[in-house]
Amino acid sequence: MKNKNTFQPDWRNTPPKSNSFRSIFKYGDPEGFKHPNRRLLEELKNIFGLTNDNFKKKETTGDELVDLRVPSRITEKQIQVFESISGKENVSVSEYDRLKYSTGQTLEEHMTLRRQLVGSIADLVVHPRNKEEVEKIVHFCNEKEIPVLVYGGGSSVNFGLKPEKGGVTLVLSTHLNKILNLNETNQTVTVEAGILGPQLENTLNRAKELYHARHNFTCGHFPQSFEYSTVGGWLVTLGSGQQSSYYGDAANLVLAVEMITPVGTIKTLDFPATATGPKVLDMIKGSEGILGVVVEVTWKMYRYMPENRKYFGFIFKNWESAVNASHEISQGEFGMPAVFRISDPEETHHGLKLYGIEGTVFDRLMTLRGYRPQDRCLFIGTADGARSFTGNIKRQVKKIARKNGAMYLTAFPAKRWEPGRYKDPYLKEDLMDYGILIDTLETSVKWDNLHEVHQKVRAFIKARPKTICLSHASHFYPQGTNLYFIYILKENDVETYRQFQKGIIETIVKSGGTLSHHHGVGKMAGYLMEQHLGKNQMDVLRALKKHFDPKNIMNPGRQLGL
């Protein structure tokens, strides 16, 4: 027993070597790690029937150096043109760079790169220094019919960055990452589209000091990929942050954009509202790189008032009562919580381990009071806004939770969850080193089909033996919510995994969910778009595409099913 309890796998604590495959697919900070804790490890061993031995030898690790021989289809003469536009130092034809910037965070990409399997990659990587350079590049590429893709933070989970037809990948986060204007009066901030979340947020949080503003601000958008995703990416993939129930989704947070397309530049107006016909801004939202390159974004800021933030957490007897309470809160018209998350029984089981609640006085009290493991459901939340507003939300949420039979868990679980909110993707590498896959799919549902979608998707996932399926809802609206499925399995075969994943996506749609709530479509689920939206809607997207990009150079291939 002692041996079992003290055994720790040799979790990786060193950054990947430069130029290794691992350095490409490893999530986030090369020096960033999050290891499964002992409780999670024991659980995985139990479920998958593994012993310590299975954690003694690593499987494919992707530590090999990238050594490809993939010729670039861009000619020497063309390369010189790109170099003349963006400078020699900002143009790379190296196979490593071309692979790196063709890769996102799709699990299948991890699996294949660990096996040194490489699909289509960019022919050239360019780091433009300003929007004028982007304009010249798009113009030149259109003339020469060279595909153009955009790499922001690299967090796509649906092959959005995969250059199906090669071409040039523009990396926006390298140079196009500046704050251009902070307008305190209008509460807007105009940025270059390649700015990453933390750079934006840290600046806004210090607006008093840096801009002599009367308030500090927040961008309000905190997706799990926050640290490695860009404002432009948030917008073109229709992202949602972990506080979206209060702040809104990316689509609501964008006020105006500038986009460079093969047929010219679009700069939308930054009025708070306008009745001047269908809005081109709306057509750019969710366009996933197929129409043009978004180079500037005007974003709506909120006041940064962490001193007013309230935290709350509850345990419910079961999923139905957690859903019922969330439904009531979402339609209660007293304002919405910011973080607002309910976990189903299986996620609750793991969550209590992860947030360190298992084994505490809460755990004993919960069980004693009849909140039984495998039935009980965790709810965590926060409220942002003015003090009088957040205080009231906490009171109303408590009232509704209690009415639905919940036990209050104080601020503890939400406060435990918060610091690790961006860190879960780091678990992926550790687990995959031992052949364990952790991946996610998600959808949006209406209140009246939430249970059906949840049950059917879970049933599909659980029909695979020894598969963990954790679900939560974390983006709430009066009309419905999202469902987020995290599934963990032991699997080595890429094709088998691909088929399993495909089955989940198809089950989501068949059971009545939408194709994606906030991950976007990319090239992974594109083939389902026409079935999901209907031919007539797809024809509209095709017409838009044809207008903006008549030669089909912008992220061509299966992106968005076009």
Next chain:
Amino acid sequence: MKNKNTFQPDWRNTPPKSNSFRSIFKYGDPEGFKHPNRRLLEELKNIFGLTNDNFKKKETTGDELVDLRVPSRITEKQIQVFESISGKENVSVSEYDRLKYSTGQTLEEHMTLRRQLVGSIADLVVHPRNKEEVEKIVHFCNEKEIPVLVYGGGSSVNFGLKPEKGGVTLVLSTHLNKILNLNETNQTVTVEAGILGPQLENTLNRAKELYHARHNFTCGHFPQSFEYSTVGGWLVTLGSGQQSSYYGDAANLVLAVEMITPVGTIKTLDFPATATGPKVLDMIKGSEGILGVVVEVTWKMYRYMPENRKYFGFIFKNWESAVNASHEISQGEFGMPAVFRISDPEETHHGLKLYGIEGTVFDRLMTLRGYRPQDRCLFIGTADGARSFTGNIKRQVKKIARKNGAMYLTAFPAKRWEPGRYKDPYLKEDLMDYGILIDTLETSVKWDNLHEVHQKVRAFIKARPKTICLSHASHFYPQGTNLYFIYILKENDVETYRQFQKGIIETIVKSGGTLSHHHGVGKMAGYLMEQHLGKNQMDVLRALKKHFDPKNIMNPGRQLGL
């Protein structure tokens, strides 16, 4: 003096004769009237230099019967096709009907019809009974290249209903006005697009009784035209209601639509959020009839809780402090008031008369405390939502108003304003009977250009001698608000008026406002669209138009500047 004080013009109290021009342009209920009160009349006399004599003889009244000889370009054989689709009783080729359903509420239309001047009118009027008939009609018209226009409630104020190229006008409010599904769980209601505001709202308000729902609901959208506008119209013109600061604009309140177009039917999905590319729903919003016929709409309902409603009113020392307080409220993050309206000094002057505050104890108190006539500004508001939420909003608004030097006027002015909220358009007929024009134009502004737009537009209007200009802001956002200009003048010449109005619109845009906040563009301001949005954005609208309507049959002409 006695004579002067007791004199009352012979305000019209009888409905217009059937088949008269007046019966076409008279706003709203044929038996509905709102006469200028004595205070307003005295004021008008003073400003325009009029005496009682000017109010003894009516000018053009439009009481003549419509007796046109405008041949219809629809052939007898084609008429039979329409009759076979929608029934003989739902097809009219009479000149009266064709004129009636080609007319909106643009002031110029009033002026011309009073003078029996008639422009282009529809060739045929059809009242389709269901969406299948609309589909057949659009299909047939596309085949024969017959223009199709849609008439909802007839409240367009920019020639949106004017058939520049004749054709068929479909009146949707006659039959396509049913509630198809009230989904309490999702808080949505699906309606036929021709349903008028009151029918929808009255049903939702009685959902407990009529649908055995657990709550009563509200549609949340109350434009001044509420009683004579349709849900489909709200959506395609991007309308805003008088409580939009809380409930959102029409664009925010629509969840899904079904639209019949020359190239097929679009039915968008009703998920609360979805990341499946650019949304076709968004392209339909604001399309003003140029893409197709919206036949069904799924609308987001809110709970109807009038028992929680709070009313409040303030007087500010001046416009700047009223704006400052509104700015602070809009960015305060404690929730937004529902009605939220500030009047500039000139509107306040008239508003105090209209709401019956002039001469009351409030009036004396205000003046005594230094809230001087011609400087002071009225603020009225309400809060909707949960009781704890509305109570808090009222407290926070009071705090901010006081900080900005306001005096609290209790609930009185807001409660005086509320019952007459839809009635002001009725004043128009009375005044025009004596040659006095009252019209409105509006725009949206950002906080940092509000004053500039307000001053410049006012300056333009006031540069015309003897012209009243009342302004207010009544739709608030964290990023800005709208400006609504009501101007009153004595003018008989249509062309002179047209030029004046054109000058105002151009001043709005030149000074930095948008072309419209919620009236839409129609055919009146269409010519400014390209200058306002830029050629590249207009090209996108043209591409959309070409896709949906390749033969240009949907509201062809200058609509939206196409």
